Amino acid sequence: MSDKQKIIFYIDGFNFYYGLKSQNWKKYYWIDIVKFCQSFIRPHQELIEVNYFSAIPTGNKGKQERQDLFFSVNKQNPLFKLHLGKYLSKKIHCKNFKYDEHCKNCDGFVYTFEEKETDVRLATQMIRDCVKKRCDISVLISADSDLIPPIEFIRENNTEFSKNHKIFVFFPPKRFSYNLHSLADFSLKLETVKKRFELAILPDEVVLKNKYVLKRPDKWK
Numbered sequence: 001m002s003d004k005q006k007i008i009f010y011i012d013g014f015n016f017y018y019g020l021k022s023q024n025w026k027k028y029y030w031i032d033i034v035k036f037c038q039s040f041i042r043p044h045q046e047l048i049e050v051n052y053f054s055a056i057p058t059g060n061k062g063k064q065e066r067q068d069l070f071f072s073v074n075k076q077n078p079l080f081k082l083h084l085g086k087y088l089s090k091k092i093h094c095k096n097f098k099y100d101e102h103c104k105n106c107d108g109f110v111y112t113f114e115e116k117e118t119d120v121r122l123a124t125q126m127i128r129d130c131v132k133k134r135c136d137i138s139v140l141i142s143a144d145s146d147l148i149p150p151i152e153f154i155r156e157n158n159t160e161f162s163k164n165h166k167i168f169v170f171f172p173p174k175r176f177s178y179n180l181h182s183l184a185d186f187s188l189k190l191e192t193v194k195k196r197f198e199l200a201i202l203p204d205e206v207v208l209k210n211k212y213v214l215k216r217p218d219k220w221k
Helices: 013-022 033-038 061-074 118-131 145-156 178-183 190-199
Strands: 005-012 045-054 080-084 086-093 109-116 137-141 166-171 186-189 205-207 213-215
Touching: 005 013, 005 118, 013 045, 033 045, 033 190, 045 118, 061 080, 061 213, 080 118, 118 137, 118 145, 137 145, 145 166, 145 178, 166 178, 186 190
Parallel strands: 005 045, 005 137, 045 080, 137 166, 166 186
Antiparallel strands: 086 109, 205 213
């Protein structure tokens, strides 16, 4: 039986994506997620699973197709587990709307989109894995402070799960949360490890197990 430290990653997909976008690292959208996470694993450790939490964007066919390519390539690796929430439209007040005259562009409201359920799914999965003692180290890739409660719960009940359970937080580029940092046993800003991204870039063409060829989107080059 292996006595290696077991590690599970939990990736907040949208936070990760927008971090890369803020850094203008578009070429790293086309990345082997498991290989990227594996690069942080030391010889005395074992990567058990990489959980990726996201939602399918509606209203933009191009984005959907590119995201589907990314998911399809990464799902070839059995360690990659995809968890999908919902992507819902949201009606908000238009900042440019003037109440004393008719707005030519809208009726005072505009529609935007927001993801739902992904942070709850991530939190639930983290807690579930700790309760079942599936890992010794939980690695969260996000800067979303909404994910503080599950970490606090794990901390409060640590002796029940594992006395030595650790929580690492990796912050996507241009993202940071002091509160998450203060709760973590270890934290890292991913913009400082650009080489790991570079080494995890997928080939321009990937052949799936069914022989179907997926090509890297032109916008991600």
